[in-house]
Amino acid sequence: MSYDLREARGKAAIVGAIDAVSSTGVLEGSTRALEVAMIRGALEDAGLTIGDVDGIFACTGGMMMHSMELAEYLGITQPCWTDTTQTGGSSFEVLVEHAAAAITLGHCEVAVIVYAMNPRGARKSGGGGGMGGMGAAMAMMGGESPQMEWEMPYGLRMPMGGYAMSADRHMSQYGTTSEQLAQIAVSTREWATMNPNARYQDPLTIQEVLDSPLQCGPLHKLDCCLVTDGAGALVMTSAERARDLKKPAAYVLGTGTSHTHSMPSAMPDLTVTAGAVSGPKAFRMAGVTPNDVDVLEMYDSFTITVLLALEDLGFVKKGEGGPFVAEGVLGPKGSRPAQTNGGGLSYTHPGMYGMFLLVEAVRQLRGECGPRQIENAEIAVAHGCGGVLSSTSTVVLGTESTL
Amino acid sequence: MEPKASSASQPFWEATKEQKFLLPWCKDCEKPFWYPRVMCPHCLGESIEWKEASGQGSVYASAVHWKPGMPPAGDLKPPFVVSLIDLEEGVRMLSNVIGCEATDVHEGMSVKITWEKLSDGRFLPQFEPAS
Ligand SMILES: [Zn+2]
Numbered sequence: 163m164s165y166d167l168r169e170a171r172g173k174a175a176i177v178g179a180i181d182a183v184s185s186t187g188v189l190e191g192s193t194r195a196l197e198v199a200m201i202r203g204a205l206e207d208a209g210l211t212i213g214d215v216d217g218i219f220a221c222t223g224g225m226m227m228h229s230m231e232l233a234e235y236l237g238i239t240q241p242c243w244t245d246t247t248q249t250g251g252s253s254f255e256v257l258v259e260h261a262a263a264a265i266t267l268g269h270c271e272v273a274v275i276v277y278a279m280n281p282r283g284a285r286k287s288g289g290g291g292g293m294g295g296m297g298a299a300m301a302m303m304g305g306e307s308p309q310m311e312w313e314m315p316y317g318l319r320m321p322m323g324g325y326a327m328s329a330d331r332h333m334s335q336y337g338t339t340s341e342q343l344a345q346i347a348v349s350t351r352e353w354a355t356m357n358p359n360a361r362y363q364d365p366l367t368i369q370e371v372l373d374s375p376l377q378c379g380p381l382h383k384l385d386c387c388l389v390t391d392g393a394g395a396l397v398m399t400s401a402e403r404a405r406d407l408k409k410p411a412a413y414v415l416g417t418g419t420s421h422t423h424s425m426p427s428a429m430p431d432l433t434v435t436a437g438a439v440s441g442p443k444a445f446r447m448a449g450v451t452p453n454d455v456d457v458l459e460m461y462d463s464f465t466i467t468v469l470l471a472l473e474d475l476g477f478v479k480k481g482e483g484g485p486f487v488a489e490g491v492l493g494p495k496g497s498r499p500a501q502t503n504g505g506g507l508s509y510t511h512p513g514m515y516g517m518f519l520l521v522e523a524v525r526q527l528r529g530e531c532g533p534r535q536i537e538n539a540e541i542a543v544a545h546g547c548g549g550v551l552s553s554t555s556t557v558v559l560g561t562e563s564t565l
Numbered sequence: 566m567e568p569k570a571s572s573a574s575q576p577f578w579e580a581t582k583e584q585k586f587l588l589p590w591c592k593d594c595e596k597p598f599w600y601p602r603v604m605c606p607h608c609l610g611e612s613i614e615w616k617e618a619s620g621q622g623s624v625y626a627s628a629v630h631w632k633p634g635m636p637p638a639g640d641l642k643p644p645f646v647v648s649l650i651d652l653e654e655g656v657r658m659l660s661n662v663i664g665c666e667a668t669d670v671h672e673g674m675s676v677k678i679t680w681e682k683l684s685d686g687r688f689l690p691q692f693e694p695a696s
Contacts, residue, residue, distance in 0.1 A: 306571040312600045315568040315689055316661050317637025318647045319630060326628035327649060334626070334672035379629035379644070379668070427649060427659035428600075432626050 167416075167447045172565045174262035175404040175411035178208030178397030179524040181517065183510035187361050187390035188282045193223050194235060196278035200395035201236065208397040209408030210272060212236065217243035217270035217398075219257040222514065223278060232276070243270040249421065250548025251461055253277075254396075254516035255555030258544075259417035261398045271399060278393035279512035309425045319378055322386060322464070324426025324550035326378035329466040331432040333380060338484035340380055343465040344371035347384050347507050349493035350462060354504025356494065356534040361388050362508045385465040387505075392512035394521050401565075412524045412542070412559040416448025421553035429551060433481075437474030437545065437554040444556035445476075450541055452476045455558075457526040457542035458500040459519040462507050468492070468500070471545050475556070494534065502526060502534050516546035520557065527561050540564050567638045567683050574601040576615045581688040584680045587615040588654055599656035620678030621695065622652040629667045637661065638689050639681040646670045650692055664693035 180203040182189060182196065189196060197220070205211060218241045224231035228246040233239075243264045249256050254277060261273040309320075318324070332338045348368055354360035366384070374383035404411035418440035423429045445451060452475060460471040469483040477498060478486040491498040501507070503522040506515040523542035525531050541564055544557045570578040580587045588597045593610030597618075604611050627648040637645065639661060646667040651657050662670045663679065675695035680688035 306569070308571075308600055310566070311568045311571055311574065313659050314566045314635060315638040316647050316659055316691075317630060317633050317635065317639075317641060317645065318628070318659065319632070319634035323628045323630065323634075323647055327626040327647070330628060331626035331672070376629070376631045376644075379631060381628075427657070432649075 168449065170262070170266045171415050171447060171449065172413040172560070173401050174265040174398055175401055175413045176258070176396050176398050176520065176524050176559065177404050177407045177409070177411050178204035178210065178395070179521045180204045180207055181392065181394035181521045183359050183390065183392045185359060185361060185363070187388065189280055189391035189393065190283065193278040193280055196280065196393040197223050197232065197276045198236070200276050200278060200393045201274055204274065204395035204397045207409065210397060212238070214272040215274050216241055217261060217264055217273035219245045219261055219273055219275040221246045221248040221253045221257070241270070243273065249553040249555065251463060251514045251516050252419070252546030252548035252553045252555040253514055254520055255544055255546035255557045256419050258396065258398065258414065258520060258557050259419055259555060262414040262417060265398060265400050271403065273398040274395060275398070276395040277514060277517040279514065280391040281389055281512060282391045313425055313427055318426070321550045322378045322381065325464040325466050326381045327426060328432040328470070328551055329380050332466065332469065335433055336481035336484065338469070340372060340382070341368055342484035342488045343385055343469065344368040345488050345490060346462070346465040346468050346492060347371050349487070349490055349496065350501045350505040350507045352493040353502050353534055354508035357504045357509060360504040360509045361390055381464060381466070387463045387507055387511040387515070390510045390512055392510040392518065394517040396520060410528050410561065412527045413562065413565060414557065415450065415541070415560045415564065416444040416446070416558040417556065418443030418447070419553070419555040421549070423552050424549060426550040433470065435470050435474050435547065435551050435554055437471050437547070437556065440554045440556040441475035441545065444558050448558035448560070450558060455541050455543050456539040457502065457523055457536050458498065459502065459523050459543065460500055460545045461515055461519060461547035462501055462505040463511070463515065463547065465507070467547055467551065470551065471547065475543070475545060499536055502531065502536065514548070516544070516548070519544035519546060523559050527559060566635055568689070571601070573603045577601055578687050580615070581680070581690065582686050584688055586618045586620050586678050586690055588618045588656065590614045590616050597654045597656050599658050619653045622650040622676055622692065624662065624670060624672055624674045624676060625649040625651045625657060626672065627662070627670050638683060639663070639691060644668065648692070650676060661691045662693065663691055
């Protein structure tokens, strides 16, 4: 007999959430030092200590065996759950899903999920870079890579070229326009004007997006996310334990993950992402529909990423995302507020942005967001996207009132 | 960057030396697939047969590279176009469309194969307008 996922609804919760970004885009310190600071901060936010932690979740920061290297560094010698699943930008939604499952089944009780990357700081000091040992891993693999054989020789710019082809196809298939995509960047910037930590806080116009240089047509520079340093951590535990902790918990109501391909030329349909699988699965488990969602945090590596997510998650019909966003619905005055911290387009983007979707979703559910707070927020969605529109993972969170 | 042949794609690259365009077909399920693998991605079959393709196709989607990343193997200056081509045989492959303005390449456009010489005697398949 198979287990009904709906029984796992609300059994685990995010109880600590913190991030670190800078309006200059640069954070000082090594990635490991940033990770330690984030873990300390998230535990303090939750009212727990490092001694409580028995589940460790990290997929960057080391060379290869990230969670082992991190646990050793932290002095955690006998975790009950270890996880280094790496699906690019959606990794942290995947790790929340795994942690929720592990906690629900009793494998571990207190999970820490962490991320830090400093592509700007590392660039400045000439060290490392932001890919978390990926270069070393590729060198170790040595042998064969389909991407090196079938994509790189044609000069496909990674990852932007893949997103550009997707935008191009959406335009030819559905009549989507550059102006409509630009509106996504404009609406997201409206949120960033209310976030003192955002990298870019000045208002933006559609014309400014269209006037910014074409990088990979049809995408302009301002259709693309930032490159900044950034770090964050989450602490998760069981629903029972969550009730006694310091701050209101964000309960995991539903999760879903899938992927369609790794390299963009292998994407079956450039206008449909794995969100069409992960989204409905997460909503079904949570027992909610898109209409019930108060806070929507979608991965915005590029404007097209948001458009496809809106359609695949069911907030608008496939192909109708362009006219939908053109009304400015995603902004602070819109009917479908999204990317409320200013997103990867204006807040921060160190390479794997999914952590920040979750941190903002938790803050909104706790009512901690000041001028950008969505009133009476009870249900939030964090929707990560990794690779080149390759992997998606959807997490539905709710306040105690939704249980 | 010039492509490094994998063990599965050796026959493909050998044939390009005579500007022959081969596709891998599965003998078990009788379907073509792309890119070359050690097995068929439809059924995991291991009996693979190489058949010459027509070299005809149409453009599925494109990205006009105004600001490229790594330089392509061919002699292309920005803006050049990277496109996904739907081949007549029913598979889709990534390539460049050359022989016209990058910005004139559009969805549904008919293209045919053309060859770019690599440094080791192999040729890289590219596409150009069919008319
Ligand atoms: Zn087969």
